[in-house]
Amino acid sequence: MVLKVMSANQAIAEAVKLANPNVIPVYPITPQTTISEYLAKFVADGDIKAEYIRVESEHSAISACLGASGTGVRVFTATSSQGLALMHEIIFAAAGLRAPIVMADANRALSAPLSIWNDQQDSISERDSGWMQIYAENGQEALDSILISYRVSEDKKVLLPSMVCIDGFILTHTVEPVDVPGKEDVDKFLPLYKPDHAYLDPKRPMSIGTFTDPNYYMEARHDMEVALEGAKKVITKANSEFAEIFGRKYDFVEKYRSDDADIILVAMGSICSSIKDVVDELRDKGEKVGLVRVRVFRPFPTDEIYEAIKGASKIGVLDKNVSFSIGGVLHNEIKAKMDVDAYGFIVGLGGRDIKPEHIKEIIEKTKNPTTQSQWIGLNKEDI
Amino acid sequence: MVSVGAAVKEPGSTRKNKTGSWRTFKPILDKEKCIECENCIMFCPEGCINNDYDIDYDYCKGCGICEEECPVKAIKMERE
Amino acid sequence: MIEVRFHGRGGQGAVTAAEILAKAAFEDGKYCQAFPFFGVERRGAPVMAFTRIDDKPIRRRYQVYNPDYVVVLDDGLLEVVDVFSGLKNEGKIIINTTNGVETTEGADIHKVDATGIALDILGVPIVNTILLGAFAAVTDAVSIESIVKIIKETFSGEIGEKNAKAAKLAYEAAKEG
Numbered sequence: 001m002v003l004k005v006m007s008a009n010q011a012i013a014e015a016v017k018l019a020n021p022n023v024i025p026v027y028p029i030t031p032q033t034t035i036s037e038y039l040a041k042f043v044a045d046g047d048i049k050a051e052y053i054r055v056e057s058e059h060s061a062i063s064a065c066l067g068a069s070g071t072g073v074r075v076f077t078a079t080s081s082q083g084l085a086l087m088h089e090i091i092f093a094a095a096g097l098r099a100p101i102v103m104a105d106a107n108r109a110l111s112a113p114l115s116i117w118n119d120q121q122d123s124i125s126e127r128d129s130g131w132m133q134i135y136a137e138n139g140q141e142a143l144d145s146i147l148i149s150y151r152v153s154e155d156k157k158v159l160l161p162s163m164v165c166i167d168g169f170i171l172t173h174t175v176e177p178v179d180v181p182g183k184e185d186v187d188k189f190l191p192l193y194k195p196d197h198a199y200l201d202p203k204r205p206m207s208i209g210t211f212t213d214p215n216y217y218m219e220a221r222h223d224m225e226v227a228l229e230g231a232k233k234v235i236t237k238a239n240s241e242f243a244e245i246f247g248r249k250y251d252f253v254e255k256y257r258s259d260d261a262d263i264i265l266v267a268m269g270s271i272c273s274s275i276k277d278v279v280d281e282l283r284d285k286g287e288k289v290g291l292v293r294v295r296v297f298r299p300f301p302t303d304e305i306y307e308a309i310k311g312a313s314k315i316g317v318l319d320k321n322v323s324f325s326i327g328g329v330l331h332n333e334i335k336a337k338m339d340v341d342a343y344g345f346i347v348g349l350g351g352r353d354i355k356p357e358h359i360k361e362i363i364e365k366t367k368n369p370t371t372q373s374q375w376i377g378l379n380k381e382d383i
Numbered sequence: 384m385v386s387v388g389a390a391v392k393e394p395g396s397t398r399k400n401k402t403g404s405w406r407t408f409k410p411i412l413d414k415e416k417c418i419e420c421e422n423c424i425m426f427c428p429e430g431c432i433n434n435d436y437d438i439d440y441d442y443c444k445g446c447g448i449c450e451e452e453c454p455v456k457a458i459k460m461e462r463e
Numbered sequence: 464m465i466e467v468r469f470h471g472r473g474g475q476g477a478v479t480a481a482e483i484l485a486k487a488a489f490e491d492g493k494y495c496q497a498f499p500f501f502g503v504e505r506r507g508a509p510v511m512a513f514t515r516i517d518d519k520p521i522r523r524r525y526q527v528y529n530p531d532y533v534v535v536l537d538d539g540l541l542e543v544v545d546v547f548s549g550l551k552n553e554g555k556i557i558i559n560t561t562n563g564v565e566t567t568e569g570a571d572i573h574k575v576d577a578t579g580i581a582l583d584i585l586g587v588p589i590v591n592t593i594l595l596g597a598f599a600a601v602t603d604a605v606s607i608e609s610i611v612k613i614i615k616e617t618f619s620g621e622i623g624e625k626n627a628k629a630a631k632l633a634y635e636a637a638k639e640g
Binding site: 274 | 478486496498500522
Binding site: 407 | 508540582
């Protein structure tokens with residue numbers, strides 16, 4: 001293992017180089033931009049043998065991905081925030097057409113007010129599309145998740161696109177040590193993509209993107225539900241094979257000092273690193289606190305989350321998103337699927353820094369709850 | 384209190400953000416040499432030179448375009 | 464854990480400085496992390512960047528509020544930003560300036576004419592590598608050898624050589640104090 005110091009954006013580009021897609025349509029947007037720059041360089045230098053398409057918008061980027069994927073080749077794109085929102089129409093089409101596209105989303109707040117900084121509203125707002133979603137905690141996981149996503153998305157039992165979500169700036173622009181795996185190992189884990197369902201062959205013509213009347217639509221959508229639910233088995237197998245080859249074990253959720261915890265925080269993405277430091281600090285003082293990090297958000301790992309949190313007396317769920325008038329999305333999904341005493345905390349919107357004192361405040365408010373859902377870190381004088 | 388939709392309702396309030404401190408170099412105009420051709424006035428991207436050829440150092444960012452465009456080299460960039 | 468905060472302006476290289484410091488510390492055998500905080504994305508606007516260095520992997524991802532060291536790339540920032548904010552009692556601050564620096568407390572201030580060195584050697588007022596040379600002299604956080612190595616890796620060819628030379632010059636000047 002050779003560690004190199006790099007940003008999560010560079011780690012993602014390195015992963016894409018290893019996966020070697022054939023078509024890369026990408027449109028730059030802060031804080032994703034350096035991904036598109038690294039990929040442009042790799043293609044120009046001949047390190048990736050791919051068609052790099054300089055599209056005129058994100059809608060075109062994902063449209064080109066879908067068209068290319070329809071011919072049966074591996075594709076990659078990346079975006080953020082407003083770019084993902086502009087893709088929205090084709091995001092649903094990509095899942096419905098069962099195109100195993102892999103995309104990186106540099107998580108950034110949605111306008112208005114306009115903000116370039118981090119939260120997870122952009123990808124959370126695409127949760128109903130049929131895409132798989134992974135939230136990475138660090139640069140290493142960003143890289144690894146791209147490889148795992150191709151493996152799962154392209155599995156014939158799944159054939160659904162994947163979104164690898166990395167917190168804008170907090171990961172995209174943070175340099176830290178990352179292990180870039182060797183090409184031979186990656187080829188063992190991720191074989192060449194040879195689909196049966198998609199091809200470009202004049203002797204076997206087909207139409208994709210067809211119109212369905214009410215006799216067919218529901219079945220097509222039901223197939224997606226079955227495929228996404230079935231993806232769980234494929235993810236489990238991919239995770240264990242990944243661990244065998246690369247020595248890093250991923251799961252749907254990560255449990256951190258949560259087994260005997262009385263209070264458990266649940267969160268996604270880079271904030272979990274800071275929470276772990278706070279958990280260690282409070283454990284040293286004898287407090288039984290722990291963290292459960294949700295890594296795979298779609299398919300939603302109900303059983304795994306429930307197993308991890310059911311032993312706690314109270315649970316605090318952190319959301320870097322809000323569904324107005326109902327609260328954080330992860331909190332509400334946990335409440336909807338599990339009989340647990342969970343409280344929701346909206347944090348870090350539009351790049352508001354989440355400090356250790358905020359995490360401690362959340363733990364205190366979980367212990368002594370006054371309301372189901374609340375916002376943490378607001379400037380009191382501005383409310 | 385953030386206004387509704389975070390709207391800014393004070394016209395010209397960007398003038399509160401004085402950008403003069405961004406400079407490393409400061410343009411100095413020698414009015415004896417100046418032939419009043421208006422090049423610097425037109426090329427200054429910040430509109431920092433008025434019709435009397437006075438430079439507004441509160442907002443001049445020190446980009447040096449005026450020095451570049453002056454046909455008689457009447458403007459010299461000097462370190463702050 | 465050593466925590467460093469850089470204050471600069473867009474285009475001066477504060478973010479690159481934080482990254483070079485992190486990579487140099489990694490070269491020295493430490494774990495590292497570096498990240499920026501941008502205000503508005505334009506040349507000249509105030510920016511901050513942070514570096515953390517430790518003997519074990521670094522997890523926390525919030526900004527640095529209690530730095531061991533502060534590096535200021537532009538003394539004009541002293542008027543608009545509290546660069547001393549949260550500086551630890553034993554902390555040090557390295558400032559690119561030729562002027563006097565006012566401070567309320569007895570902070571350990573190290574002044575470097577980085578702009579002068581930059582104009583002499585590089586021909587442009589980009590001061591980040593020079594301040595890293597001074598940083599290596601003033602603190603024990605990183606070796607000058609690693610700083611020079613990473614500078615040459617970051618900037619190829621003649622630019623790398625010139626920046627390395629400028630950093631070494633600042634290192635020696637600061638060592639002589």
